[in-house]
Amino acid sequence: MMGGHLLVLLIMAPLAAAPLCVLFNRPVLSWGIAAFASLFAFAASLVLYAQIKSAGVISYHLGDWAPPLGIELRLDAANSFVIVIISAIGFLCTLFALKSVAREISREDQPLFYAMLMLCFSGLLGVTVTGDAFNLFVFLEICSLSSYVLVAMGAKQDRRALTAAFTYLLFGTIGATFYVIGLGLIYALTGTLNMMDMAARIAGLGHSSTLQVGFGFIIIGLGLKLAIFPLHQWLPNVYGYAPSVVSAFLAGTATKAAAYVSLRFIYTIFGPVFHFETQTLQYLFLPLGLAAIFIASIVAIFQTNIKRLLAYSSIAQTGYILMGVSFANLSGLMAALLHIFNHAIMKSGLFLAVACVIYRMGDCSIASFRGLGRAMPWTMAAFVIGGLSLTGIPATVGFTSKWYLVLAALDRGWWPAAFAIIAGSLLALFYFGRVIEAAYFQQAPEGGTVREAPMGMLLPLWALTIASVYFGIDSETTVAGARAAAEALFLNTTALSSAQAGP
């Protein structure tokens, strides 16, 4: 049962840290509390990940009320993999935050910033570990509301952060509403909110149009959070104008949690049988994924604000995850999960590198990157490695993602999709090429002398950069994790549907 307590402590640590940050109300002290809480969460998620390997499933009943009536926290191979990603990114971003936040946010707001960051962190972890579909909605709102505040805090740097936050609020609320409507329909149909219970009852339902409508609402609601291609409008401004750390944090965690929840609903709760019938995946996810990869990548080529460039690149990368899901086979799901992990590392690393540039230069237009290859060698080296990784050069995580995605496409027999994946990844070369050319082969403007970013920022940045090379060379750990996660998502359904088919 110790594992169970650790599971709830994982969410409670950042949740408890949030009010403490406000109470102590000193920037550095608040940062210390936040850093400690996120370190605890990271350590806890690693312990849990190790425990899951032997235990299989850890279930914790909140208030000791047994499910399906009580709320259950349920950890299996799938979400234990995802909490490791989220907590690792959360921890590194919190570590990184001190200097960056000190520059970008006014002093009296800083403790509030850390409080919001911890709330958001806690909400994301909660979304991932909960086994109750309505409880998921609550956590989703915790992380959404706090992230609106976090984005709006970018207003000191750029007033456009306010409109970005407002748009985000509108889209986010619509998404959450859609989710609840969908959930309401499913609840009306099954009479349960517990995910496992729901899955078992749906499997026994047979054809039902209510179920289909509910599925549609839930997928669109989550799709808004995930920024699936035509629902991505909020994302470029949010990533572009939020405080730098927030961009890095959200890019590595928020869309990843949303992606996990979508997978959980698609594979575990509704089950593959349902989708093979409706063909949703093939006719919706595949074209949307392709559109995201190509359209967003091409838009990214023309961006001059590097944070917005990375934001469009994120939309494109979500397209790969969608494609992996759309193959509707184990290898595709595994590739999608692997890419969730890999993309979190790469993209957060890139955003942190840009945060270093903003810390020294004040903004992140492509013009301010001129000559930085010489002035900030470590930052730019990390940026180059991140860019190469997104392009999918061997010995980076981007390559492993691509390899498994292409293999999955071949497994399914979809040749053109395999080529599209590779062609799309090449587009990254164009948008990073411009930045890298400016940084290394253009002269810095006269006058200003720029120094390398401080050590406190470089260390988390390089931790991510080294991870993105290490897991690119030795992919055994991540592939095993992703495979176990994919199997967990699949097996739940097959076990359940066979159990249901029996009587």
Place this chain on the structure above:
Amino acid sequence: MEDYFPGFFLALSLLTPVLGALLIGAAHSAPNLREAISLSTGVILSGCVLFLLIDYLAGGTARLEGVEIVQGLPILFAVEPLGLVFAMLASLLWIAITVYSIGYMRSLNEAHQTRYYICFALAMASTIGLAFAGNLITLFLFYEMLTLATYPLVVHHETQEAKRGGRIYLGMLLGTSMLLFLPAIIWTWSVTETLEFSKGGILAGKIEAPYAAILFALFLFGIGKAALMPFHRWLPAAMVAPTPVSAFLHAVAVVKAGVFTVLKVGIYIFGVAFLAEINAAEAMMWVAAFSLIAASMIALRKDDLKARLAYSTVAQLAYVTLGVALASVMGMAGGVMQLVAHALGKITLFMCAGAIYAASGKKNISQMAGLGRVMPFTFAAFLLGALSIIGIPPTGGAWSKWFLMMGAADTGQYVMISVWMLSSLLSIAYLIPIVARGFFLPLYEEADRPQPQGREISVIKLSRMREAPIWCVLPACCTAVLSVLVYFAGPAIAGFILPVLGP
């Protein structure tokens, strides 16, 4: 203990250039020390490769296996004759080119010399990794690293033209390797479940004839470094680099890595017998023949010496591709001989071109009339290099022609014999006039001054000699002599590689 010894040298030969690059970076402010490190790295590396060669001849098989880059595919290094020949050649020529670089870069007072030497060492590290790669994925890893390591060398001058050249270089090499080469690798992996280079090939019986032909075409076009038309544009584009870089790229590292990869794929992935049996290579044979003749024609029309040499390289590389496409043991052996002979011949020609530029500032052939009497050693070396490219005994090029034509005769492709004969004539036409005009025409002066007619001028006067710096001329003379000596080593090299070509 003895078993570890070759493995240790294998690791050492991979690590030496990397270490060299680090030390060169550290010796940034002491140019003499920096160049000394460059040179000694080359010498140590050649020593290691020589040891591996001796060990192999004594029956040793050095092998290193690392972590799995994707599941089931480890990073693997293994010593085999082809790789040994290539590594030996590259490491020896690296010494020559380093000496040459010192003379050239110093006499022209080029900027960013530390970056230059670092990139050179990294390119060498990639080349050695590629030469000893034991499976296709490791080879691909170093293939891409080589592209990236040489990119800063191409854009060395940082002018608009250099950046444009760099974009074509990077775009074309990464583009072909990602879009064609990588899918070919993944395809091979999905049908054979192995990518290890094995004697006799791994594809035999695993893939049907029409698909094998497509796969073969994917490989040959995808290996963009082999510059098969229409993917040859990067080669002339890369001419904006300083001349030692051109010499290194176009004679040793990049293009030879390309044809080396083609040979490896032909011999160890398809296997000679399998290629011949399924007749997969017929179409590619004609593509290579076209590339060969067309590039020679273009070379004829170029007045810029480096551009002419670049197109000559395109043609000469097609020799190797054609040799592989003949699918006969002799053709493959001819390909290996061509790899060696062309490297020695072409590096000589490029070093001479650079020496001419360093001494007189002349780039165009039309301005080089009469220069042979001013720079007799340079032009003599040029002549030897040219003879080897044409294939006149006693130069190394004669052997490659011999084996290639034998291969064509073996398979009954008599048209191909005439292709090679035509190409020899063309190469006489585009190379020999440079030397002849250099020795026998009056010295070219500025255009509007009338040339004195009817005077006896074809005499070398010591007082009028104005050679390039000794460090530019000496390496060129050495490689010129080597390209003659390799004629006598021809049978030995052929005897060394023939055993792996058979079934």
